[in-house]
Amino acid sequence: MMARGGHxxxxxxALGFGLVAAGACSDGSTGPDAPEGEANVAFGAAEVTxxxxxxxxxxxxxxxxxxxxxxxxxxxxxxxxxxxxxxAARIDLSQEEVATLNAGASRTIGLTVSExxxxxxxxxxxxxxxxxxxxxxxxxxxxxSVPVPPAEGGTVxxxxxxxxxxxxxxxxxxxxxxxxxxxxxSDPLLAWRVEPAGAGFxxxxxxxxxxxxxxxxxxxxxxxxxxxxxxxxAARGLSGAFTxxxxxxxxxxxxxxxxxxxxxAYTGTWSQRIVAGDTAVGNTLVAWNIASPTAPQRTxxxxxxxxxVNDVKVSSDGALAVATHExxxxxxxxxTVLDLSSPAHPAVVGRFTDAVLSPGVHNVWIDGRTLYVxxxxxxxxxxxxxxxxSDPANPEVLSHFYAGSSFxxxxxxxxxxxxxxxxxxxxxxxxxxxxxxxxxxxxxxxVSRILLGGQTHNAWYWPARGYVxxxxxxxxxxxxxxxxxxxxxxxxxxxxxxxxxxxxxxxxWLDESAAVLYLAWYANGLRALDVSGAxxxxxxxxxxxxxxxxxxxxxxxxxSTSGTCTWAPQLHxxxxxxxxxxxxxxxxxxxx
Amino acid sequence: xxxxxxxxxxxxxxxxxxxxxxxLAWPGGGCSEPAGTLYLTSGASDAIVVLDARDGAxxxxxxxxxxxxxxxxxxxxxxxxxxxxLYATLAHGEPSLWKFELPSNRLVGRLSLGMAGAARVGVSxxxxxxxxxxxxxxxxxxxxxxxxxxxVDLRITARARPCAGPHDARPDPTGATLAVACSLSDEVVFxxxxxxxxxxxxxxxxxxxxxxxxxxxxxxxxxxxPDLLAVTLAGSSEVLVLDRDGAERARVAVGDHPAEIxxxxxxxxxxxxxxxxxxxxxxxxxxxxxxxxxxxxxxxPHGVAVxxxxxxxxxxxxxxxxxxxxxxxxxxxxxxxxxxxxAGYYTLGVAFAAH
Numbered sequence: 001m002m003a004r005g006g007h008x009x010x011x012x013x014a015l016g017f018g019l020v021a022a023g024a025c026s027d028g029s030t031g032p033d034a035p036e037g038e039a040n041v042a043f044g045a046a047e048v049t050x051x052x053x054x055x056x057x058x059x060x061x062x063x064x065x066x067x068x069x070x071x072x073x074x075x076x077x078x079x080x081x082x083x084x085x086x087x088a089a090r091i092d093l094s095q096e097e098v099a100t101l102n103a104g105a106s107r108t109i110g111l112t113v114s115e116x117x118x119x120x121x122x123x124x125x126x127x128x129x130x131x132x133x134x135x136x137x138x139x140x141x142x143x144x145s146v147p148v149p150p151a152e153g154g155t156v157x158x159x160x161x162x163x164x165x166x167x168x169x170x171x172x173x174x175x176x177x178x179x180x181x182x183x184x185x186s187d188p189l190l191a192w193r194v195e196p197a198g199a200g201f202x203x204x205x206x207x208x209x210x211x212x213x214x215x216x217x218x219x220x221x222x223x224x225x226x227x228x229x230x231x232x233x234a235a236r237g238l239s240g241a242f243t244x245x246x247x248x249x250x251x252x253x254x255x256x257x258x259x260x261x262x263x264x265a266y267t268g269t270w271s272q273r274i275v276a277g278d279t280a281v282g283n284t285l286v287a288w289n290i291a292s293p294t295a296p297q298r299t300x301x302x303x304x305x306x307x308x309v310n311d312v313k314v315s316s317d318g319a320l321a322v323a324t325h326e327x328x329x330x331x332x333x334x335x336t337v338l339d340l341s342s343p344a345h346p347a348v349v350g351r352f353t354d355a356v357l358s359p360g361v362h363n364v365w366i367d368g369r370t371l372y373v374x375x376x377x378x379x380x381x382x383x384x385x386x387x388x389x390s391d392p393a394n395p396e397v398l399s400h401f402y403a404g405s406s407f408x409x410x411x412x413x414x415x416x417x418x419x420x421x422x423x424x425x426x427x428x429x430x431x432x433x434x435x436x437x438x439x440x441x442x443x444x445x446x447v448s449r450i451l452l453g454g455q456t457h458n459a460w461y462w463p464a465r466g467y468v469x470x471x472x473x474x475x476x477x478x479x480x481x482x483x484x485x486x487x488x489x490x491x492x493x494x495x496x497x498x499x500x501x502x503x504x505x506x507x508x509w510l511d512e513s514a515a516v517l518y519l520a521w522y523a524n525g526l527r528a529l530d531v532s533g534a535x536x537x538x539x540x541x542x543x544x545x546x547x548x549x550x551x552x553x554x555x556x557x558x559x560s561t562s563g564t565c566t567w568a569p570q571l572h573x574x575x576x577x578x579x580x581x582x583x584x585x586x587x588x589x590x591x592x
Numbered sequence: 593x594x595x596x597x598x599x600x601x602x603x604x605x606x607x608x609x610x611x612x613x614x615x616l617a618w619p620g621g622g623c624s625e626p627a628g629t630l631y632l633t634s635g636a637s638d639a640i641v642v643l644d645a646r647d648g649a650x651x652x653x654x655x656x657x658x659x660x661x662x663x664x665x666x667x668x669x670x671x672x673x674x675x676x677x678l679y680a681t682l683a684h685g686e687p688s689l690w691k692f693e694l695p696s697n698r699l700v701g702r703l704s705l706g707m708a709g710a711a712r713v714g715v716s717x718x719x720x721x722x723x724x725x726x727x728x729x730x731x732x733x734x735x736x737x738x739x740x741x742x743x744v745d746l747r748i749t750a751r752a753r754p755c756a757g758p759h760d761a762r763p764d765p766t767g768a769t770l771a772v773a774c775s776l777s778d779e780v781v782f783x784x785x786x787x788x789x790x791x792x793x794x795x796x797x798x799x800x801x802x803x804x805x806x807x808x809x810x811x812x813x814x815x816x817x818p819d820l821l822a823v824t825l826a827g828s829s830e831v832l833v834l835d836r837d838g839a840e841r842a843r844v845a846v847g848d849h850p851a852e853i854x855x856x857x858x859x860x861x862x863x864x865x866x867x868x869x870x871x872x873x874x875x876x877x878x879x880x881x882x883x884x885x886x887x888x889x890x891x892x893p894h895g896v897a898v899x900x901x902x903x904x905x906x907x908x909x910x911x912x913x914x915x916x917x918x919x920x921x922x923x924x925x926x927x928x929x930x931x932x933x934x935a936g937y938y939t940l941g942v943a944f945a946a947h
Contacts (some may be wrong), residue, residue: 066693066700067693068700068702069701069702069746070699070701070703097702097704099702099703099746099747100691100701100703100743100745100746102744124642133699172708183640203769235716266858270663271636271637271663271937272637279914279915279937281913281937283913290917305879305913305935306913307636307663307938326936327636327663327665329910329912330912333728355729355732356730357730358729359708359728359729360684361708362662369730370830375709375730376684376685377730378685378686378687378707379707379709379728381708381728381730381732382708382728382730406686407684407685407686422688423686473659473661475659475660506661520887522661573831
């Protein structure tokens with residue numbers, strides 16, 4: 001049904017995209033096989049060169065005979081002339097989706113280079129692509145350049161350059177420049193790179209990270225002058241594995257989030273699952289005894305009026321649990337507070353369904369006796385609600401925050417700071433009692449925010465190191481993990497990324513003492529990533545992944561009873577407990 | 593009023609004899625076998641379920657799944673007047689309006705609406721404009737939005753905040769007036785369909801609740817000709833009939849918690865899905881008397897669509913939390929259930945297409 005056109009475009013026959021036929025149509029009139037024409041979507045130019053202002057535009061056309069849409073637009077990573085990615089600049093598009101493009105119609109898409117750092121002089125480019133039903137249908141190359149600043153002669157010299165380094169370690173290089181008269185130049189604009197191309201990453205300030213063992217050259221240039229250091233790179237030398245110790249099956253429902261406390265754990269359930277003709281919905285909170293990781297025991301189930309119990313959290317003292325509900329039968333969504341006096345048998349204290357929560361609650365966080373509630377929706381009345389649960393039977397809404405432009409997906413609170421994963425509004429940091437911006441739980445104040453390419457799904461704040469690990473849940477691209485440096489909370493900056501091909505990340509858990517980040521990655525299972533030291537560049541190229549395990553098959557996620565579909569990890573009592581949508585609760589021992 | 597018990601579930605085919613009887617006795621009713629296609633929004637599985645309107649047989653699913661790990665609740669669904677396009681709303685996540693070509697079911701567009709809870713979609717008589725209210729349940733008494741959408745190019749042409757909790761926005765058959773049911777403020781607001789400027793408003797009862805605490809809860813609308821507007825009042829279990837000036841012309845008790853309402857102009861009947869008690873009310877559209885209340889024997893009836901050719905009403909039902917939703921085919925003339933078909937989960941809207 002598809003044929004390639006020129007310049008990266010594809011002709012798309014208009015033949016029923018999206019219809020998943022359950023059987024042959026009885027009369028052929030409603031099936032996917034009634035041709036209605038072809039869409040032919042392409043950019044007006046295969047290449048666009050941006051001028052000194054680094055802005056421009058490109059036209060997206062449909063020269064076919066059928067409408068097409070929605071057309072998703074993406075700007076790829078900005079890369080230098082050697083093909084190496086840089087985090088110092090990105091291409092912003094005036095719109096990320098064209099709702100529909102009728103036959104013969106066109107749209108003009110604005111292009112702007114945003115500098116998130118200081119890209120060194122040189123030529124840069126990024127692919128801009130258009131996608132229809134997940135398929136790339138058009139491609140254009142956008143290029144721009146950062147000019148070499150005028151340098152009237154002179155030389156540049158590396159100072160105290162390291163002769164060796166370890167793969168993945170960040171080493172700061174320094175250099176000095178002098179003019180043709182031999183006088184030192186104050187604050188020279190230096191350009192750094194690693195050779196051969198792809199062997200490492202160079203930040204604008206001379207911090208270098210090597211990607212592979214062997215020999216690299218670190219090159220610094222000033223105008224036409226340059227100096228080079230040859231550096232031996234040793235392998236990071238990490239290895240490890242996960243061993244599955246035991247599992248508690250939830251075969252009848254899809255499992256959602258997890259929280260373990262003491263010798264018990266609690267898992268939610270999600271949407272509806274059909275097994276052998278029987279349907280079960282996500283209306284259940286499951287309680288487990290996990291004293292024995294080889295044989296976790298299901299001790300109880302609590303039914304809630306919901307079709308999705310997406311999240312569950314336990315207070316730090318283990319006294320209370322809170323479960324979320326969405327798609328309730330009475331449209332009164334909210335949270336259920338549970339008493340854990342008998343941890344094997346949670347007892348419902350109350351169902352809190354204040355009207356402000358009624359669109360549905362997706363995630364929560366408990367900080368003492370303050371509850372941070374994520375309410376569905378993308379309007380000023382949705383977003384974060386902060387609720388006092390000092391009297392668990394009578395919660396009281398304290399305050400509300402909405403960052404605008406997109407819905408809130410998740411929240412984490414630590415040290416008086418709330419980290420809001422606010423989807424296309426990015427990562428938003430609130431002062432809810434930290435003091436940096438004078439905020440409190442009753443009156444939160446925004447500290448800062450950073451856009452990370454959209455679909456900002458979850459975050460883990462590591463105050464000791466000043467990093468936030470942010471998950472981007474993009475099922476198409478697919479998504480990645482972003483590392484944001486928040487040592488200056490007022491000016492967060494992205495410094496590194498981590499990718500695993502084929503699926504998108506979900507929830508994370510950080511072992512802070514060991515500097516190991518555990519990442520649930522849906523069908524790609526559980527990953528363990530060494531996050532010790534400074535973090536810079538593409539972490540997956542640095543030998544930092546210690547272990548990974550796809551403990552089941554690669555079947556449907558969610559869907560297959562045998563397939564891997566990792567939702568959330570939690571390091572607890574030395575083992576990593578994992579909730580898996582397909583399987584339930586799994587105990588893994590990290591052997592490293 | 594007749595109160596009809598439901599026949600046994602599982603009856604899937606309308607007997608041929610009934611068709612012959614219908615031809616003789618039913619005003620405007622032809623004797624064609626029920627045909628066409630039903631589209632149902634499955635709120636808890638992010639899909640449109642496609643059924644054969646003759647017998648409820650499952651033809652397929654159309655995914656409305658922007659975020660496979662999340663549940664975004666497809667809600668409103670409507671076929672364009674010319675039958676060439678299908679429109680559906682996704683309520684949560686990134687609330688959006690989806691456009692499909694018919695009969696191929698091919699997705700040709702999706703517009704992000706920038707609202708909290710996209711509810712139903714009303715389409716202008718010429719098919720050029722759609723209207724989507726933001727049913728923001730958590731808004732309290734604050735006014736919520738209604739947007740007007742150019743359905744050709746899928747772009748928003750106007751926005752307004754007429755009242756609290758708008759759930760249904762429906763243009764009259766001439767396209768001159770847009771009526772909005774304000775579920776959280778006990779009002780119906782009349783708007784200019786082009787600019788969404790307010791033309792007037794009417795309280796739906798003598799003792800309306802304060803915004804955010806409605807007493808009558810007007811949920812859905814059906815125009816009865818160009819001059820009368822039927823409004824379901826979920827809070828008081830009534831159908832209210834207003835004229836174009838907002839004056840009350842009739843008020844009739846129906847089943848518990850009425851949800852959607854649709855007119856079958858040929859037969860001169862209105863069909864109401866009563867969410868609270870599992871029934872459907874059949875009203876005469878001249879006197880607005882309740883002619884029958886049919887026990888559908890399903891949980892939470894929600895949507896109504898009509899096949900005017902055959903005089904069949906299709907009533908979607910949400911189902912219980914633990915089970916499937918679906919649709920019931922109801923012979924409007926006899927009030928008999930022709931068949932029931934489980935389809936989807938938390939099944940909300942239903943639309944009928946003749947193809």
